[in-house]
């Protein structure tokens with residue numbers, strides 16, 4: 001398979017570009033922020049995502065979805081990134097859909113996702129930095145489980161209909177085995193959800209589980225075998241976050257290169273200064289390399305590669321997340337710097353790109369986390 | 381039912397397994413492990429010769445060139461399969477040469493039928509080794525200011541002047557050379573000619589590199605007669621050929637960023653000198669972090685190389701993209717060797733010892749510094765990206 005978008009994927013990209021660019025440009029996000037919107041995204045827009053078929057991209061045709069892959073989901077995510085559009089697409093239509101795939105929960109949750117009615121959130125992280133350990137306890141109680149512990153950085157957690165919670169049913173926090181994934185519906189008793197506004201004005205919740213009781217059928221997949229669906233969730237989430245970040249970086253780079261062709265100083269366009277040309281050309285190169293890394297990971301996932309060695313899809317996902325993290329960070333930093341003073345103003349959009357990049361870079365592990373992970377996979 | 385491509389894959393793998401000598405599946409370690417072909421094949425090992433000849437017979441040294449010119453006539457998809465299968469079996473490249481990576485593509489585009497029939501099959505079979513006569517003492521980055529002149533003498537050109545940094549000129553059989561045919565016109569006064577290095581009046585003088593090797597030369601032309609039929613493309617239009625060829629040269633040099641298959645020598649080297657801690661991590665955490673972040677870029681660049689070749693074959697690559705590949709790949713390769721030196725410590729500083737294999741890594745490290753100079757410097761590549769891809773003004 002060649003490493004570029006095929007004709008159908010390019011068509012989808014054009015559709016997504018037009019749709020997201022028209023319905024949710026940066027001004028849409030700015031307005032939600034200025035209004036201090038409590039939801040953090042537009043439910044109406046989420047419905048329209050469903051009408052476009054986007055929410056069913058990763059849902060199999062047997063469940064009424066499009067049965068497409070991570071490349072296609074990434075095409076949509078990149079446009080979301082480029083327009084900084086607040087959307088539950090990544091957590092719901094990508095990560096949650098993948099986590100539930102092939103489990104009894106697909107039947108229950110897919111229809112709402114396909115209709116753009118259901119929003120899912122991922123309760124994975126327990127500290128300020130993403131780690132592979134899971135400490136939140138799930139003890140057997142009656143016919144089900146009782147969950148105790150805390151999660152944070154749960155994007156859309158305050159409005160989610162479905163929370164996917166990683167919990168420990170056996171062993172200690174750092175153990176590989178003994179993890180179970182739960183589907184917890186909204187409004188469960190003894191759960192307190194506190195939304196916090198982040199630097200990019202998106203909302204992510206801190207959640208306290210104070211003995212939250214769930215039925216046995218809340219288990220996603222098998223008890224103690226949660227690394228399986230969690231692995232699918234993380235591979236999809238990381239690849240998706242990388243794709244969205246790629247859009248953020250590309251959007252910032254485009255703005256910057258355009259600015260170099262407009263702004264005059266010393267009687268000439270600043271884009272004619274070689275010092276800036278070289279930095280822009282270097283940035284372009286980093287972004288191209290990141291783009292290839294993301295596409296490679298998407299294609300390997302779509303080919304069904306689930307190998308966990310240092311040469312397989314799992315490693316490719318970490319390469320994609322780390323490389324995109326580094327390249328897009330350069331993009332937003334150079335973006336602000338090359339805009340000069342105007343780049344520091346709230347009124348101008350470039351700063352939004354910097355804030356969004358920082359959030360996505362942190363999500364599901366930053367570049368250092370993934371570089372470390374690759375080193376471990378390669379045995380050093 | 382197997383698809384045609386799966387069928388091709390199965391057949392290719394079987395053929396490679398049967399025909400690639402075991403010695404040719406060992407990693408390439410020194411310059412001597414690379415095969416360059418040429419009239420004089422006395423330095424080649426029997427296995428090298430066998431592997432080159434077998435692949436050459438099938439046209440698989442240049443799998444996507446047309447069969448009539450000695451190529452394999454494979455489609456882009458088949459070529460990719462061949463490369464994948466060669467990588468899977470760790471087969472060495474049977475033949476690398478400036479003929480394959482530079483002159484061949486230029487001849488395919490700009491050569492006339494007689495030139496293609498004459499030169500391409502010999503390149504494919506490794507019979508003739510070429511060198512590149514571009515740079516001159518006063519024409520480096522500003523290549524189009526070159527002065528070596530070729531005067532029209534009826535049935536031949538008379539060439540006089542000097543080239544410099546001519547890689548392997550002393551081992552090459554033929555040269556592709558840029559000459560000035562109109563002194564009044566900078567870019568439109570250059571022509572692209574081919575001639576035999578044994579022609580009277582051609583002489584070479586090796587130059588010693590900081591690595592201690594002499595892979596390149598000063599090359600002098602003193603009343604060298606070049607037959608008119610050896611002009612490629614039109615008179616005074618050689619700059620187009622030269623630029624097209626440079627794109628292919630950059631593509632080739634960018635491949636150095638890939639490092640190659642098999643065991644990763646950087647990680648292996650670090651493990652050996654530094655060791656692992658109780659958790660199985662490299663015991664020097666700062667070097668480990670540098671290597672890990674480097675490896676992210678190296679793996680991402682491998683994906684970019686695959687993407688670039690796929691786009692190129694499908695006609696989707698930006699014409700200036702080789703500049704980006706060259707820039708990134710060579711800077712990456714320099715970082716790799718800096719890290720290899722850091723990982724090796726004082727072991728790798730030994731210049732002549734047996735343990736250091738005659739200073740193999742130290743010399744390789746120094747050699748890589750040329751990667752971002754040869755074929756157009758990094759700064760020149762950045763200028764090209766800025767101007768032609770980003771369309772920045774006045775670059």
Ligand SMILES: Cc1cc2nc3c(=O)[nH]c(=O)nc-3n(C[C@H](O)[C@H](O)[C@H](O)COP(=O)(O)OP(=O)(O)OC[C@H]3O[C@@H](n4cnc5c(N)ncnc54)[C@H](O)[C@@H]3O)c2cc1C
Pocket residue numbers: 511512513514515516519520521522544545546547548596750753754755756757758759760763
């Ligand atoms: C190992 C090796 C092998 C080579 N093999 C061959 C060969 O086989 N055949 C051949 O013809 N040539 C060959 N070359 C020559 C090579 O192409 C030139 O060295 C190269 O093009 C640079 O030219 P220069 O050395 O004159 O440097 P200069 O052009 O003098 O450059 C000096 C410095 O100035 C910078 N600079 C120059 N112009 C600009 C600009 N416009 N903007 C910003 N910075 C600029 C350069 O980037 C560089 O850092 C080889 C070189 C090496 C090192």
